[in-house]
Amino acid sequence: MKKAAVLFGISLLSLLCGCNISEEPCAKKDFFAMDTYMTLTAYGDNAEAALDRACSEITRLEGLFSVTDKNSDIGRINSSRGQPVEISTDTAKLISRSSKLSEFTDGTLDITVYPLVREWGFTTGNYAVPTDKKINELLGSTGYLNISINDNKVTIPENYQLDLGSVAKGYAGERAAEILKEEGVTSAILSLGGNVQTIGEKPDGTPWRVAVTDPFSPSDTICTLSVIDKAVVTSGNYQRYFVSEDGKKYCHIIDPKTGYPVDNGLASVTVTGDSGTYCDGLSTALFVMGEEKATAFRNEHRDFDMLIITEDGRIIITESLSENVEFTDNTITQKVEVIK
Amino acid sequence: MKKNKMFIIIIAVIFGTALICSLPIWGKPRGNAVNIRSGGELICTIDLSEAEDCEFDIKWGGGVNTIEIKDHMIHVKEADCPDGICIKTGWIGGENGTAPIVCLPNRLVIEPADDTSDGRTR
Numbered sequence: 001m002k003k004a005a006v007l008f009g010i011s012l013l014s015l016l017c018g019c020n021i022s023e024e025p026c027a028k029k030d031f032f033a034m035d036t037y038m039t040l041t042a043y044g045d046n047a048e049a050a051l052d053r054a055c056s057e058i059t060r061l062e063g064l065f066s067v068t069d070k071n072s073d074i075g076r077i078n079s080s081r082g083q084p085v086e087i088s089t090d091t092a093k094l095i096s097r098s099s100k101l102s103e104f105t106d107g108t109l110d111i112t113v114y115p116l117v118r119e120w121g122f123t124t125g126n127y128a129v130p131t132d133k134k135i136n137e138l139l140g141s142t143g144y145l146n147i148s149i150n151d152n153k154v155t156i157p158e159n160y161q162l163d164l165g166s167v168a169k170g171y172a173g174e175r176a177a178e179i180l181k182e183e184g185v186t187s188a189i190l191s192l193g194g195n196v197q198t199i200g201e202k203p204d205g206t207p208w209r210v211a212v213t214d215p216f217s218p219s220d221t222i223c224t225l226s227v228i229d230k231a232v233v234t235s236g237n238y239q240r241y242f243v244s245e246d247g248k249k250y251c252h253i254i255d256p257k258t259g260y261p262v263d264n265g266l267a268s269v270t271v272t273g274d275s276g277t278y279c280d281g282l283s284t285a286l287f288v289m290g291e292e293k294a295t296a297f298r299n300e301h302r303d304f305d306m307l308i309i310t311e312d313g314r315i316i317i318t319e320s321l322s323e324n325v326e327f328t329d330n331t332i333t334q335k336v337e338v339i340k
Numbered sequence: 341m342k343k344n345k346m347f348i349i350i351i352a353v354i355f356g357t358a359l360i361c362s363l364p365i366w367g368k369p370r371g372n373a374v375n376i377r378s379g380g381e382l383i384c385t386i387d388l389s390e391a392e393d394c395e396f397d398i399k400w401g402g403g404v405n406t407i408e409i410k411d412h413m414i415h416v417k418e419a420d421c422p423d424g425i426c427i428k429t430g431w432i433g434g435e436n437g438t439a440p441i442v443c444l445p446n447r448l449v450i451e452p453a454d455d456t457s458d459g460r461t462r
Contacts, residue, residue: 030377030380030449031380032380032444032447035444036442036444037440037442037444037449039459041458124422125421125422125423126422189458189459190459191459191460194460194461194462195461196459196460196461198459202458208458208459209456209457209458209459210457210458210459210460210461211438211439211455211457211459211460211461212460212461212462213439213460213461213462217430217437218428218429218430218439218462219415219429219430219431219432219437219438219439219441220437220438220439221438221439221457221460224457225461232459232461233461234461234462236462238428239425239428239429239462240423240425270461
């Protein structure tokens with residue numbers, strides 16, 4: 001019987017050791033930055049140290065891009081009164097990439113709409129519908145074409161204001177992913193306030209499962225996307241909005257051409273692709289474009305995938321993404337339109 | 341007798357394997373637990389399937405969120421934050437919501453303790 005007990009003990013130990021060995025070391029960081037809640041998870045022997053570096057980088061970038069910090073690059077540009085301002089390479093690079101993306105999307109993304117966002121009260125919580133006169137006046141202080149950037153010096157006209165909110169988290173996710181890769185991490189998922197960046201696949205070799213929030217019930221999941229080494233970003237009208245006295249709902253995404261919050265029948269746009277910055281900016285731009293223009297844009301540019309949810313509950317999804325989506329409610333599939 | 345001993349050993353190993361494989365789920369509430377974080381710190385984990393209806397306040401940095409638990413679900417009932425996104429997110433718990441409730445100004449997060457997804461886009 002002694003022998004049996006010893007054998008049993010050895011079996012237990014070997015099983016216990018086997019369980020531990022099969023699991024990759026995992027490190028996780030939860031923190032608030034860039035006006036959002038971030039969760040970074042990485043696997044591998046160097047995961048903890050790599051995440052520390054990634055967190056420091058995100059905090060550093062927040063210090064450069066913050067629109068509320070007077071001493072940040074953006075804060076200094078916004079108080080420059082038309083004078084050139086020397087800024088960091090990261091800020092110069094992101095302003096430059098944003099401007100190119102604005103051109104690429106026919107001005108549906110514009111980092112100069114901040115004065116309008118502020119007037120509508122989305123930065124302070126003092127929501128109010130501005131007069132048409134005020135909107136027209138502020139539209140005169142917007143336009144990405146008037147941003148002048150020369151090496152690391154940027155100049156904007158007086159009364160203009162920049163806000164990198166539509167691209168900053170995408171860029172930060174991209175930079176954090178670069179750092180993790182430099183540190184040898186091959187498996188990680190970074191969630192920067194719903195702006196998701198993945199590295200490789202899960203340690204068990206399966207794709208990452210990214211839940212897409214149901215715009216009609218924001219505490220629920222409408223579907224789950226399976227992705228490997230991709231960024232996943234959503235823009236929608238369901239989280240930051242206000243309802244005016246006349247009962248009309250106004251969302252926080254401003255159409256740079258009209259100065260009004262977007263109201264074009266879309267509830268959300270999710271974009272997946274290789275670059276976090278591109279996906280971040282594009283999700284806003286496609287949301288502003290609306291269903292028809294966004295679909296036409298996708299026909300011309302095939303370096304991303306998208307999932308559009310309309311206010312009337314229809315879902316438009318690109319073909320390759322449709323092969324990697326799982327809807328929470330099977331009845332939804334009747335409302336899905338797959339585009340090539 | 342030898343055969344009998346061998347049989348006992350095999351049964352013991354099978355039982356031991358089953359026992360060990362079940363270890364990771366011991367001590368975890370079954371699928372309806374939420375973590376509440378305030379100011380970046382985990383302040384409690386609540387198993388909603390066991391929780392009774394109640395209301396309580398969570399304070400951080402001068403801000404207050406009133407949390408309500410009802411019918412084994414949880415939500416932010418009232419908050420003094422300017423945007424009210426935490427209230428708009430609605431109820432979570434059970435099958436009725438898997439997204440985290442986040443109140444940025446008051447640094448409050450209520451999230452499912454065992455979300456089946458790896459990340460969430462919103």
